[in-house]
Amino acid sequence: MFRSKIQSYLNSLKGKTILITTHELADLDGVSSSIALNFFLKKLVNDIKTIIYFSGISKRTELFLERLKQKFPEFNPIFAESFENNSIDVFFILDTNKLSNVDEFLKLNQIQREQRHFFFIDHHFSDEMTINSKENIQGICLDEYSSTCEIIFDLFEEFKVSFIDPIRFLLIAGIITDSGYLKFANNHTIQALAKLLNDNIEYQELRLMLKTEPDISEKIAQIKGTQRAEMIKVKKWLIGVSQVSSFEASAANILIKIGFDVAMVISERKDEYRISVRAKKRVCRKTGLHLGKLLEEISRDYNANGGGHDGAASINIAKEEGTLKDVILDKIKENLSK
Ligand SMILES: [Mn+2]
The missing domain is CATH 3.10.310.20 (DHHA2 domain)
Incomplete structure (x- = not known):
């Protein structure tokens, strides 16, 4: 990945207030990658204020987060219930690549859309028109990846940020669900999973944490x-x-x-x-x-x-x-x- 580009972007975040979010009805890929990115930014950028905000979370994701909390009571990522969009300098938007997909809940006016910075991280197909089309709209969009969590995994690896176990659980869950239990996986997906699964994680336990019966x-x-x-x-x-x-x-x-x-x-x-x-x-x-x-x-x-x-x-x-x-x-x- 473009390390130097990302490094200089990270440098520019010092002292800024960041909002991290994903598409509506956030799924496990969106939520997990957001929490992991928050962890990543806090490790690498000094003096940064981050807010994680979701407009809504899917039932399955909520259930997984509850189960994760039972397993790691000390791991407690905070999701903001609201935010003042005037106070945000940079919006990190994950698992989607269009501003129009988050417009409704970010509630930005025209001036904010033109003056604020937006950084997308996504794995859905995008024509080059959207990301990197303007100076204030940048990002990483890699549609050969089966999940956004894999892109976040690469960032941790690239910048040598160590994973903690709850982050491993989240990333694995995001990768497994978005790849349709590896149906859409490629070699990179499986290599990422192999590195994320350590001795503290039992795959079958994680699989059970993901299990839901459709209503x-x-x-x-x-x-x-x-x-x-x-x-x-x-x-x-x-x-x-x-x-x-x-x-x-x-x-x-x-x-x-x-x-x-x-x-x-x-x-x-x-x-x-x-x-x-x-x-x-x-x-x-x-x-x-x-x-x-x-x-x-x-x-x-x-x-x-x-x-x-x-x-x-x-x-x-x-x-x-x-x-x-x-x-x-x-x-x-x-x-x-x-
Ligand atoms: Mn996704």
Whole structure:
């Protein structure tokens, strides 16, 4: 990683007030990488004030944090309930790469957007337009990584900051969940895990700490999403299209599990449609399909907000713009028929 660039950025943080945050409904990758980054900055930068703020935390993440607290009662990262955005010099935004994804809760006005510094650390696909496009918007965006936690792991290694056990637990949890229990992992992911797992950590214990049973509404969405699935065949590939009222990502994952090569699930919310798409890794490899890029392109054309990875992506669009169902489906078909 660009050590000298990061070193000079770190030097510039001396005496500053930093806010560390992630996307809405923070997941384990977002929360773990934020806590670990906070630890990292405190070790390396003198006289720095940091605030960790999440607009909301997913249930699974909350559960993991509770279990972590039972295991390490002395480890107690503090999350701010609110913050005064005028007092923040630099915003570290993790596990997402667009200001528009955090706009709603950062509540920045135009002047603040232009004058404050933003540093993104993320592993989702980004066109170069967003990060490093302006002097005050910088960051590290590496979409070959399966989690933001892996990027943070590299920072610790690069700057020789030693891990403490609760940070190891958090980073492993973020890596495991974001890589889909290593389904989307690469060699680096596994090497990072191997270095993080020390004698104090039992992998099976950690696996149990991550275990949650989906609640009944999620199970209903998974079942209804499956019952309603329409099957479309393009060459030798099967696309499943369905709709649910919530948990569209979870329903799309189930469609892939039962055998569809590509899945798209639409959920109609109060003011918007949310669409989750998934594709098997093999399909992406063989056809060059990249769902994140595809949805990002569509976002630009249709004033929507979308993006993600090659095999997993999502898009939200205001209701008056339409569902985008056919637009997305046509693009996917086009890719699969190549
Ligand atoms: Mn992530």
